[in-house]
Amino acid sequence: MSASLHPFRSHSQPARRIEGVIFWAFRLATYFVLACGLAVFANIFFKGGATVFQARAPFVNFTFLTEAPESLYVFEWQGRKVEMGDREFREFRERNPEAAKVKTESYVYSAGGIFPCIVGTVLLVIGSMAIALLLGVCAAIYLNEYARDGRFIRFVRLAILNLAGVPSIVFGLFGFGMFVIFFGWNVSLLAGWFTLAFMVLPVVITASEESLKAVPRGFREGSLALGATKWQTIRKNVLPYAMPGILTSSILGIARVAGETAPIMFTAAYVVRDKLPWDVERSLDFFFQGVMALPYHIYVVSSKIPQNEYTEKVQYGTAFVFLAIVALIATSSILLRSHLRNRYKW
Amino acid sequence: MEPPAATSPGPAGPASLRRPATAPGATAPTQAGAVPTTHPVIDIENLDFYYGASQALHDISLSIDHHRVTAFIGPSGCGKSTLLRCLNRMNDLIDGTRVGRGRIRVHGVDINQPDVDVIELRKRVGMVFQKSNPFPKSIYENITYGLRLQGVKDKARLDEVVERSLRGAALWEEVKDRLHESGLGLSGGQQQRLCIARAIAVEPEVILMDEPCSALDPVATAKVEELIQDLRSKYCIVIVTHNMQQAARCSDRTAFFYLGRLIEYADTRDIFTNPANPQTEAYVSGRFG
Numbered sequence: 309m310s311a312s313l314h315p316f317r318s319h320s321q322p323a324r325r326i327e328g329v330i331f332w333a334f335r336l337a338t339y340f341v342l343a344c345g346l347a348v349f350a351n352i353f354f355k356g357g358a359t360v361f362q363a364r365a366p367f368v369n370f371t372f373l374t375e376a377p378e379s380l381y382v383f384e385w386q387g388r389k390v391e392m393g394d395r396e397f398r399e400f401r402e403r404n405p406e407a408a409k410v411k412t413e414s415y416v417y418s419a420g421g422i423f424p425c426i427v428g429t430v431l432l433v434i435g436s437m438a439i440a441l442l443l444g445v446c447a448a449i450y451l452n453e454y455a456r457d458g459r460f461i462r463f464v465r466l467a468i469l470n471l472a473g474v475p476s477i478v479f480g481l482f483g484f485g486m487f488v489i490f491f492g493w494n495v496s497l498l499a500g501w502f503t504l505a506f507m508v509l510p511v512v513i514t515a516s517e518e519s520l521k522a523v524p525r526g527f528r529e530g531s532l533a534l535g536a537t538k539w540q541t542i543r544k545n546v547l548p549y550a551m552p553g554i555l556t557s558s559i560l561g562i563a564r565v566a567g568e569t570a571p572i573m574f575t576a577a578y579v580v581r582d583k584l585p586w587d588v589e590r591s592l593d594f595f596f597q598g599v600m601a602l603p604y605h606i607y608v609v610s611s612k613i614p615q616n617e618y619t620e621k622v623q624y625g626t627a628f629v630f631l632a633i634v635a636l637i638a639t640s641s642i643l644l645r646s647h648l649r650n651r652y653k654w
Numbered sequence: 655m656e657p658p659a660a661t662s663p664g665p666a667g668p669a670s671l672r673r674p675a676t677a678p679g680a681t682a683p684t685q686a687g688a689v690p691t692t693h694p695v696i697d698i699e700n701l702d703f704y705y706g707a708s709q710a711l712h713d714i715s716l717s718i719d720h721h722r723v724t725a726f727i728g729p730s731g732c733g734k735s736t737l738l739r740c741l742n743r744m745n746d747l748i749d750g751t752r753v754g755r756g757r758i759r760v761h762g763v764d765i766n767q768p769d770v771d772v773i774e775l776r777k778r779v780g781m782v783f784q785k786s787n788p789f790p791k792s793i794y795e796n797i798t799y800g801l802r803l804q805g806v807k808d809k810a811r812l813d814e815v816v817e818r819s820l821r822g823a824a825l826w827e828e829v830k831d832r833l834h835e836s837g838l839g840l841s842g843g844q845q846q847r848l849c850i851a852r853a854i855a856v857e858p859e860v861i862l863m864d865e866p867c868s869a870l871d872p873v874a875t876a877k878v879e880e881l882i883q884d885l886r887s888k889y890c891i892v893i894v895t896h897n898m899q900q901a902a903r904c905s906d907r908t909a910f911f912y913l914g915r916l917i918e919y920a921d922t923r924d925i926f927t928n929p930a931n932p933q934t935e936a937y938v939s940g941r942f943g
């Protein structure tokens with residue numbers, strides 16, 4: 309390096325060295341977070357992918373996606389190791405009576421699929437988000453547009469803030485006491501919907517309020533000055549513009565509602581249920597039936613039954629499907645959001 | 655420009671300001687025909703106005719005439735906007751505001767009485783804001799917003815109102831090919847004229863303008879001023895402005911406010927050439943300290 313003596317030449321100063329160290333510390337912290345995230349996803353992706361996809365056509369393991377869980381039977385037959393689901397094994401024994409004497413090992417929930425769990429989770433998410441959005445948006449409109457600031461409103465806000473800090477198991481117990489026992493709804497979709505809705509309500513209210521606040525005052529005043537009532541103003545000239553923001557918040561809510569196990573394990577989830585939710589006698593029964601759900605199924609297969617290589621496949625497969633479904637629901641609300649955003653830009 | 659509307663300037667008389675329940679009791683002192691001569695539309699009497707505990711307006715009395723442009727001038731914070739917003743009760747939106755003593759009458763009806771329907775009042779007394787605020791909807795939807803609220807659905811009628819309002823606001827030629835594009839795609843001056851068009855679409859009687867040109871360049875300002883001249887034949891216009899030349903150019907009457915009090919109210923010519931009050935003189939000649 310030529311030692312030219314212009315006034316801007318670089319020389320090592322403590323401040324610059326510290327700058328370099330700090331920069332690398334921040335950079336490494338970011339990389340570390342990235343690595344952790346990737347490790348989790350890669351783990352689920354590869355292990356779960358092995359369950360959900362297969363090497364033979366049609367490449368997707370449709371049994372896993374479209375059937376109910378069954379017990380798996382593993383036994384030696386004519387020198388080969390055979391794995392069979394419950395029903396298949398029963399038919400097999402009818403055809404081959406001598407099979408009854410064969411020594412078999414059985415593993416619960418390790419055959420069949422997780423279709424009822426998928427259906428259950430989707431139903432839980434849709435119902436609880438609908439309730440949470442309805443209540444949350446109404447509350448946010450009241451707080452932001454109608455209520456005058458006072459001691460009562462400050463108390464309400466404090467309550468909402470505190471509600472956000474309540475652990476999900478407490479919501480589960482509350483739902484159990486309130487909806488399952490007191491209202492007598494038993495373990496049911498309806499009880500699960502309300503429990504989950506209450507859990508995400510603080511998030512939805514807070515975010516909805518923020519979105520409403522972000523709508524410029526001028527739109528409200530302009531509308532009122534044209535002789536609109538307050539409600540007409542909100543419906544036509546505030547809510548449509550706040551909707552993208554409200555949906556953004558609900559995306560976070562979706563992931564939470566879909567993933568939490570504690571709130572549903574006393575209120576809505578069954579370990580196993582043969583009938584599918586639409587298989588009801590009276591349509592009202594639909595709301596009062598328990599369902600299987602993905603997070604609860606993961607919990608059951610990874611902690612309530614003996615562990616082995618077969619249950620592991622189910623665990624990872626279920627986790628994979630779960631992530632895929634959350635991603636799918638979130639993507640669709642992101643699409644809806646950007647559609648609304650393009651319609652109302654300011 | 656448009657010929658004056660065939661209807662009388664006060665379309666339904668003061669009774670329509672009141673809520674229907676009490677309307678039959680109020681008899682309308684009707685004006686005789688559609689004479690373009692003037693008569694007071696708004697009468698303000700000894701008005702005191704408060705933001706919470708602090709008094710913003712002190713004992714204001716003035717009357718505002720139809721077919722005239724009335725300018726409110728005065729240094730910043732003297733209460734021009736406050737008074738303007740009293741006239742269509744936009745101050746109701748701010749917590750803790752109240753009218754103390756005094757009253758505001760529109761066609762003889764005290765607008766702060768509980769039986770007055772504020773929605774009806776705002777249809778009759780329209781407003782254009784300092785910061786132009788077109789809604790993030792199409793130009794067409796912006797103009798028809800007020801009528802749609804009133805339940806007008808007839809496409810032909812809406813089309814006609816859109817054209818008439820845009821022509822009235824001298825904007826038709828510029829936007830007639832892009833009625834269904836967003837109102838936010840217009841220039842600042844066009845946006846402000848769109849807001850004026852939106853205000854006249856509901857056929858108000860009074861148009862309140864709070865510094866409508868403060869965000870506009872001289873060319874756009876000239877257009878809006880020209881528009882104000884045109885609108886005078888059909889409306890009663892009140893304009894708040896910080897621009898002395900603007901007040902001198904386009905108003906008929908000027909009110910000078912200082913510290914929440916009305917100092918002088920007279921013909922614009924007199925205010926600018928021969929003010930009665932030394933404070934007014936100091937202000938309009940730019941020697942204000």
Ligand SMILES: Nc1ncnc2c1ncn2[C@@H]1O[C@H](COP(=O)(O)OP(=O)(O)OP(=O)(O)O)[C@@H](O)[C@H]1O
Binds near residue numbers: 728730732735
């Ligand atoms: N929302 C409010 N809350 C409390 N005080 C207010 C509010 N708006 C205005 N004021 C006060 O009322 C007085 C008059 O304000 P106003 O906005 O009417 O003034 P202005 O004449 O329009 O001023 P400018 O020319 O700057 O627009 C000021 O002292 C102001 O501080």
Ligand SMILES: [Mg+2]
Binds near residue numbers: 734864
């Ligand atoms: Mg002002």
